[in-house]
Amino acid sequence: MKNTTRAAIAATLVGLALPLHAEEVLDKRPYLSPMFAYTFEDADRASDAGLGFAISGGKVLNKYWNTELVGFWQRYDNTPGGSDWTDFGAKIDGLFFYSRNRAFSPYFGVGAGVQHTTLKGAGGASDTEPMVDAGLGFFKYFNVGSSHDLAIRADLRYRWAGLDNIKTAAPGTDDLAEPVLKVGLVVPFGPRPGAGSSTSATDGKPTTAKILDSDGDGIADANDRCPGSAKGAPVDAYGCTKEQLAAGSERQFDDVLFDFDKSDLTPAGIAILDNAASVVNSGEYKSLLINVSGHTDWIGSEGYNQALSERRANAAKTYLIKQGVDASRIRTFAFGETTPVADNESAEGRAKNRRAEVRTTAGE
Numbered sequence: 001m002k003n004t005t006r007a008a009i010a011a012t013l014v015g016l017a018l019p020l021h022a023e024e025v026l027d028k029r030p031y032l033s034p035m036f037a038y039t040f041e042d043a044d045r046a047s048d049a050g051l052g053f054a055i056s057g058g059k060v061l062n063k064y065w066n067t068e069l070v071g072f073w074q075r076y077d078n079t080p081g082g083s084d085w086t087d088f089g090a091k092i093d094g095l096f097f098y099s100r101n102r103a104f105s106p107y108f109g110v111g112a113g114v115q116h117t118t119l120k121g122a123g124g125a126s127d128t129e130p131m132v133d134a135g136l137g138f139f140k141y142f143n144v145g146s147s148h149d150l151a152i153r154a155d156l157r158y159r160w161a162g163l164d165n166i167k168t169a170a171p172g173t174d175d176l177a178e179p180v181l182k183v184g185l186v187v188p189f190g191p192r193p194g195a196g197s198s199t200s201a202t203d204g205k206p207t208t209a210k211i212l213d214s215d216g217d218g219i220a221d222a223n224d225r226c227p228g229s230a231k232g233a234p235v236d237a238y239g240c241t242k243e244q245l246a247a248g249s250e251r252q253f254d255d256v257l258f259d260f261d262k263s264d265l266t267p268a269g270i271a272i273l274d275n276a277a278s279v280v281n282s283g284e285y286k287s288l289l290i291n292v293s294g295h296t297d298w299i300g301s302e303g304y305n306q307a308l309s310e311r312r313a314n315a316a317k318t319y320l321i322k323q324g325v326d327a328s329r330i331r332t333f334a335f336g337e338t339t340p341v342a343d344n345e346s347a348e349g350r351a352k353n354r355r356a357e358v359r360t361t362a363g364e
Helices: 002-016 162-169 242-247 267-280 302-322 347-353
Strands: 031-039 050-060 066-075 083-096 105-119 125-144 148-161 175-190 291-292 330-334 353-361
Touching: 031 066, 031 148, 050 083, 050 175, 066 105, 083 125, 105 162, 125 162, 125 175, 125 302, 267 302, 267 353, 291 302, 302 330, 302 353
Parallel strands: 291 330
Antiparallel strands: 031 050, 031 175, 050 066, 066 083, 083 105, 105 125, 125 148, 148 175, 291 353
16 A cells, blocks of 8 residues: 555656746745645554654745755654654755746755654664655745735655664664655745835835936837937937838837737737738838747746747737738747846836837848
8 A cells, every 4th residue: 555655656746747837926035834744654664654844944046946944853653563753854955946826836846954763662773864855846825915925835755864773773674765745834024026005215205217218309218119210300209200210210019918928919919919010001111021029028947938939929920910911021039038128026027028029120
């Protein structure tokens, strides 16, 4: 029965280790994680399963990795003819997150440390030896009030620990190899990202973001469809001079934004593409090429984001073709997460980076 249990656990670990796609929020708050621990005892213990606890203090390193300092304790009651055991120890963990989505954040964990083991049935023999473990787990967050949250957590590891002294005192005993299941909570320190007011303040006074206007034409860079216009020259509402329009300068349309991890066009994106299609099919733009470039935020692997940006660019291209734009005029590019236009550290910035850009350019 125990061999069957171990095989099932091993199969679960292998299956869950398959890479998952991109995730959502990078939460840099340190946290405390108390957990109940259940150990599927090694047959050499001749005891019941181990019951105990673990407590971890964690810190986010980057969008993929957390590190944790963990303390743990377990007790194993004897079976008839068996022995009582206790374990306690400390380790350092590394957690690699496949996703940072608050609804489900799965990770692969690996740890190394020391474990002190006592076997009461062998004259109180004890041993302190290195231990390592590896396995999978997840966080799932819930809001608590308007600005705070906590997460439930599950963690399944396979743990290996030496028993050199105990093997001498109790011949026939071997090193330990045991699955350990832990469930508990994650308690972050501080309010969750994005909670509270979206405005910043200095000395209690609200501040406003600086608006960039590189060419000084009175149109912010974010809305300027003809960057580089001559200083002081009259421009239209999109920052273009008559000369630029007559010469067929690059036309920059509003960015088509996408929901997280999606390449489906939103109603707002469709409206932007409808406008772009009507413009590029008329007047001086009719002979120009159209460049459509797809982009993502930085959450998720580079390979996944590269493919996602390609799907976004193709979604915009397909819609433009349906609106009558000649497919031979449209070129698509996929930049993944490499060219952000806003800070990926904030939810607002990531929303701006999930985009497809539509530009006109002279033919080559």
